[in-house]
Amino acid sequence: MRCTICEVGCDIPPGATGRCRMYTNDGTGIVERFPDAFLAAFPVAVETLPVLHFSPGSTFLQVCTVGCNLTCGGCVSEVLVGNAESLAASKIALKTDDLLRMAAGHACTGIAFALNDPIASFPTFCTLAERAKEQGLLVGCSTNGYMTASSAERLAGRIDFANIGLKGASDASYCACGATSAAPVFRTIRTLHEGGVHVEVSIVFRKSGEAEVLEAARMLAAISPEIPLQVMRFVPFGDAGLGEEPTIYASEDLCDRLRGILPWTYLFNSPGTAYLTTVCPACGTPCIEREFFGPMGSHLSGTAQTVCACGAALPVRGSVSTEVFAEPGMMGGYRVTRGLEMVWAILSCLGVRDQAALARIWGEVLRSGMLGKELHERMNNVDAYLDLVMDFAHRTDRVEAGQDLCTYIRERLAVIREGVADAPRPRVYYAMGHPLFALNPGRFEGKLVEAAGGTYVNRAIGREGKPGVTIGREEFLAFSPEYLVTSGFLTSTVEDTLRYCSEHDLAVPAVRNGQVYAMHPSWDFGSPRWILGLMTIANILHPDRFSFDIEEEADAFYRRFYGVPYRAAAANRSFAHPGTER
Structure with missing residues (x-):
């Protein structure tokens, strides 16, 4: 019998389903x-x-x-x-x-x-x-x-x-x-x-x-x-x-x-x-x-x-x-699907592949209202994020995998925190897309800047959007950032950032000194891969104190938690996937 609801027009035998499976x-x-x-x-x-x-x-x-x-x-x-x-x-x-x-x-x-x-x-x-x-x-x-x-x-x-x-x-x-x-x-x-x-x-x-x-x-x-x-x-x-x-x-x-x-x-x-x-x-x-x-x-x-x-x-x-x-939180439009994918990103690193198990956790997240304030707050705090990893590890009987992931992150986090304890803290501005779209004061990317020994100047912005707000030229100039970083999600190239700054006369120290960077996709938010972003930022802000081999670290992470070599996964903007096959 032919389904006449959509133009695919599936011919469905008794007891079977069409393409959409609904x-x-x-x-x-x-x-x-x-x-x-x-x-x-x-x-x-x-x-x-x-x-x-x-x-x-x-x-x-x-x-x-x-x-x-x-x-x-x-x-x-x-x-x-x-x-x-x-x-x-x-x-x-x-x-x-x-x-x-x-x-x-x-x-x-x-x-x-x-x-x-x-x-x-x-x-x-x-x-x-x-x-x-x-x-x-x-x-x-x-x-x-x-x-x-x-x-x-x-x-x-x-x-x-x-x-x-x-x-x-x-x-x-x-x-x-x-x-x-x-x-x-x-x-x-x-x-x-x-x-x-x-x-x-x-x-x-x-x-x-x-x-x-x-x-x-x-x-x-x-x-x-x-x-x-x-x-x-x-x-x-x-x-x-x-x-x-x-x-x-x-x-x-x-x-x-x-x-x-x-x-x-x-x-x-x-x-x-x-x-x-x-x-x-x-x-x-x-x-x-x-x-x-x-x-x-x-x-x-x-x-x-x-x-x-x-x-x-x-x-x-x-x-x-x-x-x-x-x-509130991750509610609103298609941000919900990104919130669910951030949960998937953790589960993926824990080795959870079964669709029924994924659906059960997503269902719990939706039913409990976690996508509102709770998940948003835990995702936006470095130490709370690790607690969240263990929360999902317990829910999926993957405690050992959760401990392994947390140990990997904590060891590198401890090295960085110890290394910047007495370091000068340069001024860092974090944008998404155009330079005048500033990430919120409490965003996770800012927590990475601070953990890596920088001063997150976005904290001075007195208003919030999701994930940030457009600020004025004078406000940006007043920040006088020494480093300008654009988010790995919905980002711009360094060339486009510099072009925008030139067109709008945004001659802050970061621009004059060539200290403008575009973060690797999904390495600074939404996935446990943020530890790779943290090491990247530490290298940028304090090259005299850190010399992480990011390619080597990424390969170790991808092999350990995704089971694939880093070079075999071409990056994209997904949180859950390591990337597409090269």
């Missing part, structure tokens, strides 16, 4: 394997979904299940898609009634399905949407849009907004994700738009993929030039390599070209970029200011008005919320 043939028809079963739910600001032109600043209950009908390289939701069956079977499900109570309890404007694709739980999502509407809630979702015409029509009658995630404009871009054609997605966009749904479109931009994105923009403009376009600068998670990641500069240049086709074009995954702000088309005044807020997310950061002072109205539905919800 539907089966029960002998009478195609049914959900896990009906009315949601994995997680938490309140978020609408910009972290991300949706930019719909009720700015409003709070929505973000919900997810597991699974997806496509298989895309570098998936940001790898945890939920690659381990779908184990997670679905882990018996931690929330019901529709639970979600409605949570939405009311958090005074949410509505409910939004994101993180995995609602097409994997389509009947369940439609029922939730109907129930939510009955209670006066708005409903939205993020979806890849690869659904049948009948599913799109059914969806159009039940939601108020949607973020459609394009893979490109060509059939080839969809074949790479296990589909056959881009046409069904553009059909879905048109169906929803013409059905009165507020539609925004996100598209992945991979290195050298400008032509694909520009063609997609032209196809969208033919539907409506007022559709907001969110350019997702590709960040290589999962099995993707660094060679696919474009720079922030290249991404901003592309956005300039795109705005000649779709005027409401925005750039994500690019800390410090100005291309998240909505600017009045009549006078150029910033009307809705936003800044980076974790992978694929943003947050209001200043002025927020849907009508400019000059009188021009912006194509934004709904009013601006007077109170913007601030997600």
Whole structure:
């Protein structure tokens, strides 16, 4: 029997499942394997979904299940898609009634399905949407849009907004994700738009993929030039390599070209970029200011008005919320998947490979609320991190492996702490992406700077974002850092950092003296590999006291805790994986 929910159109024999593994043939028809079963739910600001032109600043209950009908390289939701069956079977499900109570309890404007694709739980999502509407809630979702015409029509009658995630404009871009054609997605966009749904479109931009994105923009403009376009600068998670990641500069240049086709074009995954702000088309005044807020997310950061002072109205539905919800810890948008991957990063070093064991721990983390304040705080403290390692070691009966990992880290940490006890402490500034996007005062990277014998000047910043905030030129100059380091996550090259500093006249000592560094991917946060980052920083700040052979140390770590040579693993931005195969 053929499944007619999505365009993959799986032919499912009785008792079998289709590609997404979320539907089966029960002998009478195609049914959900896990009906009315949601994995997680938490309140978020609408910009972290991300949706930019719909009720700015409003709070929505973000919900997810597991699974997806496509298989895309570098998936940001790898945890939920690659381990779908184990997670679905882990018996931690929330019901529709639970979600409605949570939405009311958090005074949410509505409910939004994101993180995995609602097409994997389509009947369940439609029922939730109907129930939510009955209670006066708005409903939205993020979806890849690869659904049948009948599913799109059914969806159009039940939601108020949607973020459609394009893979490109060509059939080839969809074949790479296990589909056959881009046409069904553009059909879905048109169906929803013409059905009165507020539609925004996100598209992945991979290195050298400008032509694909520009063609997609032209196809969208033919539907409506007022559709907001969110350019997702590709960040290589999962099995993707660094060679696919474009720079922030290249991404901003592309956005300039795109705005000649779709005027409401925005750039994500690019800390410090100005291309998240909505600017009045009549006078150029910033009307809705936003800044980076974790992978694929943003947050209001200043002025927020849907009508400019000059009188021009912006194509934004709904009013601006007077109170913007601030997600705690690792909550909010796709930061949740990164939080789960940080847990996976520890489990991976402990040798936990079994999907059922991984799903059990992820389930415990989600059910207990650890992703909020607790996990965030323990992940952001050097000594507490080691306690967290042993916590998960005990939960998985890997105590000996946990002790081995902690011993490895503690021995090197002790050498560094002893070596800098009486050392001068140079001023170090830590950025992410653009130099003026400063990491938060309490971030883990700053703890590494201090452990390595430096003064973390970011501590003087009196405000916080996630993972940081954009600061002004004068504030940066006042820090007068002797060293400038950019994070290993969503980073910029040294060349781009120096270029930015030159263009903005940021002539601090670090720039004048060539003391600008880009950290190795995922060596300074999110994985036990941070010990390699600590040794790297110690070498930089105190070359007279430390001469760690980083290549040798990395090879020892990778062989001991991943079972592969360091040189066999090409780095990417994932926390859990040692890297892709060379």
